[in-house]
Amino acid sequence: MAESAQLEVKNLTKRFGGLVAVKDMSLAVHGGKILGLIGPNGSGKSTVMKLIMGIERPDSGSVRINGTEVAGWPSHRIARMGAGIVFQHSRPLHRQTVLENIKLALLPDKLTRLFADPAIDERARAIAARVGLDTVLERRPATLPFADLRKIEIAKAVARDPQVLLIDEPFAGLTSSETAAFSDLICQLRDDGRAVLLVDHNVKSVSKLVDRVLAMYVGERIAEGTADEVMRDETVRRVYLGGSIETAARPESSFRDAATPFLAVDKLSVQYGKAQALQDVSIHVHAGEFVSVVGLNGAGKTTLFNAISGLLPYSGEIRREGATLRGFSAAAIARGGIVQCPEGRELFTDMTVRENLDLGGQHLPPAEGAAQIAWLFDLFPILRDRQKQHAGTLSGGEQQMLSIARALMMKPKLLILDEPTLGLAPVILEQLSKALERLRQTTPITVLLGEQNVTFALPHADRVYVLEHARIIWEGGPARFATEVGTDFL
C-alpha cells in the first residue's frame, strides 16, 4: 500500500448532455505531494474535482482514495473515506461564530448527538490556531476580512484530517502577502503527508508550490510534468498564448476621435462587499476600434463591462463621446448603442433562433429588421439553417453565435463581448474568429472584447489591455503582448 497513490483517478469521463466535460482523465497524487491541475475556464478542471468529491457522478472511470474505489458514491461517504475539499467561495454559517463553524465540521454524522463532545471544542481551537484564526474565534463570519473567510474554509476541510485535500483556486481574491501565508499553510498540510490537488487557471500561480502540474484543455489532458516542463510545453503555449499569432492592428492615431474617444473609462473602482473588484481602471475605445481586455477569471473583466452597461454602482467616471453615462439606466445605455453580449449568453432558451433574433430587433422598422437578419445570416450561415430550432438545443458555439447575432440586431455602436469562447471547442473558436474578422472588415462597428483566451483575443485587436487583480497592468499593441506579458499567462 505504501507505494500506491492516496488519490488515483483513471479514465474518468463526464458528459453534460452532448458536451464532454471531462474525457478519459487519469491522474495520481501521492501522500506528501502537491499536484497542480490547471486549465483555462471551461477546460473541465473544476468538474474533475467535483467528480473526485462525488458532487457530480462520473459516467465512467475510476476514483480511488487510499485504494478504495469511490466513483459514484455520494459525497458524504467519499468525505468519510478521507477526502476534503476547500471551495472557492466561502459560505460559512453566518449566525454562528468562527469556532462554531469549525466545530460543525468536527461533528459526527449522527442524529442522536444532542450534546457536543467537549473534546470537539479543544480540537476546533487547535485547528483554528493552526490556520491562524485563534484571535477571531468568537466573531461572526460577516465581520471578518475575506482572507479569514478562506481560512475558515480550510479549517473546515482539514477538520476531519483528510488524507486527500482538494483546493479550488487557493489564491483567488487574496493579496500577495495573504497569498504567501496561504502557500505556507498548504505546504504544512502537505508535510503532514496529505495528497493535495490544487486547481487553478495557470501554472504561474501555483508553480512555487506544486511537485507536478497537469494541464487540461476542453476536458482532456494536454501536458503533465514539472511546472517548468509544462510551461515550456508546445501545446500549453499554443492553448494559452496561441503560438505565432498574426496580428492586424491599426495604429491608434488612425482613429479620428483621438481627442475624445467614443468610450472613456476614467479611474473606475467597484467594490463587492469587502472585495475590491476594480481599482482605478482607466481604458478608452475609439470609434471603429477593436480593443481586447485580457485577464484571467476573476480579474474583473465582467465587472468592468457591467459597470459600463450601467448594471453596477461604481466610483470614477464613464463617458461616452465626452458625456457622462452616470445616471442613465442600463436600458437607456443599451438603447443608446452600447450593447453587451454577456458571458453566460443569456439566451431565451425556450424560444427559437428566429424569435431570439426578432426580439433583439424589436425596435427596428420591419424592413430594416429583415435586412439586418439577412445580413446576420450571411455572417453566421449556421443560424439560417437553425432558424426554427429552440435556442436551448443549439451547441455551445451556435449559442454563442446567436448571442452575438442578437446583440448585433440592436445595431450597436459599441459591442461588448464578454468571454465569448467560454467552454467552446477549438474548431468552433475558429468559426467564431472568422465571423469577428468579417465583422471588423465589413462594418464600422466598435468592439470591446473581454477574454482569457489570448489566442482568440489578439488576432483582431488594435489595442490590448491586461487586467489583473482588479487593475490594468499593461496596455499595448497585440504584437508586443507575447514578449512583454506572455509568461504571466502560462
Added chain:
Amino acid sequence: MRSFSTTRILLVALGAVVVASFLPLWVTGYILGLLTMAYYSGVFAMAWDLLFGFAGEVNFGPTFLIGTGAYTAGILDNLYQPPIWLCVVAGTLAAVVGGVVLALPALRVRGPYFGLTTLVAVLILQNFIVVDAHLTGGENGLTVPDVISISDSTNYEIALWFMAVSGAILFSLARSPVGLILQASGQDAVQAGALGFNVTKHKLMAFIISAFFSGLAGALLVFYVGSASASSLVDITVGVQIIIAAVIGGRRTILGAVLGAVFLVAMSELLRPLGDLSNFVVFAMALVVVLFFPSGFFGLLTRTKEQG
C-alpha cells in the same frame, strides 16, 4: 457579540410560561380561549420554522401535516370511540407518514418546485375532505363526540404546557449539534455533503420532527374545539397565517414563532372594531416587520438585551 446561551433563553421562556399559567386567575374565559388557539398555532409555527429556518425547505403546506393529524384523530374517534389519547397518537403517526411523503419531492426538486408540491398536497387533502364527506363531514366539518375538557382554564393549561414542552424540545434540538448540521445542510447541501454529512438523512429527520409536532398539535386541537373543518385547519390561508406568525416572530429562532402567533391573535382581536379592515391592518403590519425587521420580534428582543 455572543448570542444568548440556550439555557438562559430557556429559563427566561420558562419564567414567561409560569407567569402565563396564572392568567386564568385574572382573565375571562373568552380571552383564555383566544390564547389557547394562539398556543396551538404557536406550535404549528415552531414546527414550520424547523423546516424553513433550519432545513431550508419552504413548506407552503404546513396545514397538510396539521390536517392529516387532526382528521385522522377525529375520524377515528367518530368511527370507533377509542380513548382520546389513542386517537391523538394515531393522528400524530399519520402526520409523520405525511411528513415523509412530503419529504420525498423535497429531496428531489428544489426551491419553487418543492414549494408547489407542498401547495398541491394541501389541495389534495382539502379535496379528499370534501369528496369523502361520509367520513370527514365534508364542507360542514367533522364533529367529534369527545372533548378533552369543557373547562376553559383546563384547556388553556393543556395548550400552554404542551406548547412549552414542544418549544423546549424544538429549541434545544435546533441549538444542538444536530441542529447545526441541519442548518448547514439547509444553507449549502453540497458543502455539508463534502464535510461528510448525509444531507438526505438529516433533512428527512427534520420533516419527521416537524410533522410530529404539527400532527400532535392538530389532533389535540380537534379535541379542544370538538370539531374540525377544512376552512379552519387545512385551507391555504390558514397555512399562510402560520408562516406569517413564524416569520414576524423571527425565523430561525423557533421560540419567536410563538410570539408571532400570539401577536396575530391579539391583533385581530384588538382590531375587531375595524371590521373587515382588521385583517388588512394585520397583514400590513406583518409586511412592515418582514421588510424592515427581517430578524423578527425575537431578533429585536435578543438584540436590545445584548446591547443593554
